[in-house]
Amino acid sequence: xxxxxxxxxxxxxxxxxxxxxxxxxxxxxxxxxxxxxxxxxxxxxxxxxxxxxxxxxxxxxxxxxxxxxxxxxxxxxxxxxxxxxxxxxxxxxxxxxxxxxxxxxxxxxxxxxxxxxxxxxxxxxxxxxxxxxxxxxxxxxxxxxxxxxxxxxxxxxxxxxxxxxxxxxxxxxxxxxxxxxxxxxxxxxxxxxxxxxxxxxxxxxxxxxxxxxxxxxxxxxxxxxxxxxxxxxxxxxxxxxxxxxxxxxxxxxxxxxxxxxxxxxxxxxxxxxxxxxxxxxxxxxxxxxxxxxxxxxxxxxxxxxxxxxxxxxxxxxxxxxxxxxxxxxxxxxxxxxxxxxxxxxxxxxxxxxxxxxxxxxxxxxxxxxxxxxxxxxxxxxxxxxxxxxxxxxxxxxxxxxxxxxxxxxxxxxxxxxxxxxxxxxx
Numbered sequence: 001x002x003x004x005x006x007x008x009x010x011x012x013x014x015x016x017x018x019x020x021x022x023x024x025x026x027x028x029x030x031x032x033x034x035x036x037x038x039x040x041x042x043x044x045x046x047x048x049x050x051x052x053x054x055x056x057x058x059x060x061x062x063x064x065x066x067x068x069x070x071x072x073x074x075x076x077x078x079x080x081x082x083x084x085x086x087x088x089x090x091x092x093x094x095x096x097x098x099x100x101x102x103x104x105x106x107x108x109x110x111x112x113x114x115x116x117x118x119x120x121x122x123x124x125x126x127x128x129x130x131x132x133x134x135x136x137x138x139x140x141x142x143x144x145x146x147x148x149x150x151x152x153x154x155x156x157x158x159x160x161x162x163x164x165x166x167x168x169x170x171x172x173x174x175x176x177x178x179x180x181x182x183x184x185x186x187x188x189x190x191x192x193x194x195x196x197x198x199x200x201x202x203x204x205x206x207x208x209x210x211x212x213x214x215x216x217x218x219x220x221x222x223x224x225x226x227x228x229x230x231x232x233x234x235x236x237x238x239x240x241x242x243x244x245x246x247x248x249x250x251x252x253x254x255x256x257x258x259x260x261x262x263x264x265x266x267x268x269x270x271x272x273x274x275x276x277x278x279x280x281x282x283x284x285x286x287x288x289x290x291x292x293x294x295x296x297x298x299x300x301x302x303x304x305x306x307x308x309x310x311x312x313x314x315x316x317x318x319x320x321x322x323x324x325x326x327x328x329x330x331x332x333x334x335x336x337x338x339x340x341x342x343x344x345x346x347x348x349x350x351x352x353x354x355x356x357x358x359x360x361x362x363x364x365x366x367x368x369x370x371x372x373x374x375x376x377x378x379x380x381x382x383x384x385x386x387x388x389x390x391x392x393x394x395x396x397x398x399x400x401x402x403x404x405x406x407x408x409x410x411x412x413x414x415x416x417x418x419x420x421x422x423x424x425x426x
Contacts, residue, residue, distance in 0.1 A: 015124030018064060019117035021408035027113050031057060031097065032105040041398065042103040045169075046140035046151060047075055047178040054097045058112060058137045065120035067135065073191040074155030075139040075182055081119050084128035091421060092134050092202040092381070093118060093414075096141035096152065096373055104400025106207050110388065110407070112137045114205040118415040129422045131200050138373050145169045145178075149336065153376035158193035199381040201347050201421070202374060205414050206385060207402060209370040211393035219406040220355045220413055221364040222348050223385035226375050227274065227301040228308055228340030235331040236260065236323060240284055240292030251327045254282055254291035259322050264298060264315060271311050274301040274369050303367050305340050341375050347384030350424070354386070354417030358409045370395070386414060 017023060034050040037043045044050040055077040059069045062079030069079045077097070080090065095111025115135040122133065136156065143149030146167040154160045165176040165186055179186040208214075213221050238251035261277050268275035279297035298315075302308035316332060323330040348365075355363045366387055374383040388410045391401040 012124040015065075015120045018061075019120050019411060021404040021411065024110070024113045024117055024407055024411065025402075025404060027057075027061065028105045028109055031109055035099075037102065041101075042099050042105060043101045043144070044097070044099045044103075045145035046098055047145070047175075047182040047184075051075065051098065051139055052182065055137065055139070058097065058116070061113075061116050062119075062135060065116050066123035067119060067133075072156070073184060073188045074152055074160070075179075075184060076152045076156060076192065077137040077139070079116070079119070079135045081123055081133045083130055083132045088130070088132045089198055089200045090132035090134040091129075091418060092136060092199050092377070093204070093418075094134075094136035094138065094202075094373070095204050095206060096138040098138075098140050098142050098144065098152075100142050100144055100396045102398060104395060104397055106390070106400045106402055107209075107395045108138075108141055108206070110207060110402065110410075111205040114407075114411050114414050115203075117411050118418055121415050122418065127419070127422075129418075130425045131422070133418070134199075141371075141373050146175050147335070149371060150338070150373060150376045151175075153373035155189055155192040156194055157376045157380045158190075158195075159376060159379055160189055160193075162189070194380060196380055200425070201344065201381055202377045202383040203347065203351070203414070203417060204372060204374055204383070204385045205388060205410055206368075206372060207390035207395055207400065208366065208387040208393060209368070209390070209395040210366070212364060212366055213387060213389040214391065214393065216364060218360060218362070218364060219389050219409045220358070220360055221366045221387040221389075222351050222355070223343050223368045223387055224348075224365045225303060225340055225342040226368045226372055226378075226385075227303055227370075228305045229299060229301045229336065229338045229371050230308060230312065230334060231300075231336035232298040232312075233333045233335050234260070234296050234298055234319075235333075236294045236296070237329045237331070238292055238327065239290075241290045243288045243290060245290060250290055251292075252290050253294045253328060256323055256326045256328045257294035257296055260319050261296065263318055263322070267311060267315055267318075268300070271307065273308060273311055275299065275311075301369055301371075303340060308340075338371055338375050341378040341383065343374075343384045344382035346424075347382055347421070350417040350420045351384055351386050351413070353420040354413035354415070357416040358412050360409070386410060386417070 067079030
């Protein structure tokens with residue numbers, strides 16, 4: 001663990017100002033300025049100059065909150081506030097600072113800042129906890145640059161696959177070379193891994209990627225579990241030809257792929273699962289040429305892995321039949337597999353106590369259909385998540401929106417959840 005710096009917190013009143021909802025939202029705006037896209041759009045990827053800049057800001061804010069800071073061997077920015085005695089296991093708080101292209105300014109980022117704010121308040125109050133508090137700002141959750149999600153949290157959990165070092169970005173830069181350019185040695189990635197004895201749990205605050213809290217007129221909710229996700233690269237191959245070719249002599253890859261896309265939507269709807277085809281490439285992509293090859297993606301998610309896998313097997317069988325009937329070949333390659341992760345009942349109860357402390361009478365228990373760093377951290381320790389109302393349930397888009405009142409409630413609830421856990425472990 002690389003040693004960092006700490007400073008004393010001047011006063012409780014200064015901490016209150018830093019941790020107000022308006023200050024947290026202003027910090028979100030400050031982080032949003034670090035982007036590779038023009039016109040106020042946000043794109044910030046792993047191991048980039050923008051990543052370096054937001055880590056520096058997060059470290060500064062962690063220091064102001066009384067934490068010792070370090071950047072780990074995978075580029076995650078970390079901070080630690082000791083408990084009543086040095087060296088105690090830690091309750092880990094956090095989320096991620098990377099984004100998708102044309103992102104909003106709250107997905108992931110808000111969770112990091114609420115974690116810092118909770119630590120700041122507890123430190124300023126002089127409360128000594130029976131565990132340490134740590135905040136982690138993961139460098140890569142989205143997988144935007146190298147096509148592999150959760151690189152930062154996998155490194156922390158000790159489940160990083162060294163074969164991933166050969167992954168390349170759109171410019172042909174390998175993940176291994178990107179680490180070196182960032183000032184990190186890929187041979188030392190194992191140093192980022194934490195032991196299960198180091199931690200007592202992981203809490204994350206995150207905007208709800210769905211409309212249910214808004215529909216219920218509730219600011220906050222509790223995540224029951226994070227849906228398991230599998231992703232696939234699918235290639236449909238036929239035969240390119242002139243657009244004048246009669247239909248009975250065509251081997252149209254796009255026509256077959258289109259049938260597959262509607263099959264995926266129909267099957268997932270009927271099964272109550274989530275499925276998305278978000279990528280489609282057509283070759284040779286000419287207006288007067290029958291497509292000879294189509295590459296498409298499939299992202300399949302469910303609360304229970306067995307249900308998800310059963311639907312995939314059914315899809316695979318029917319996709320094969322579609323292609324056979326059209327004289328096409330089908331190739332399916334899995335690119336990602338993340339098992340579903342159930343949130344800890346004990347940690348969920350702490351979040352419920354935190355929500356109740358804000359005056360909200362009821363808290364919905366909600367499935368997270370989106371993936372989170374907690375999926376990786378769950379291999380190491382128990383996890384739980386607080387959901388924050390987001391207008392329209394919109395995320396991964398510039399229209400992400402939260403209110404100051406909801407951010408204030410979330411920060412209060414998160415701090416109260418930590419204190420509730422402290423009371424439970426006395």
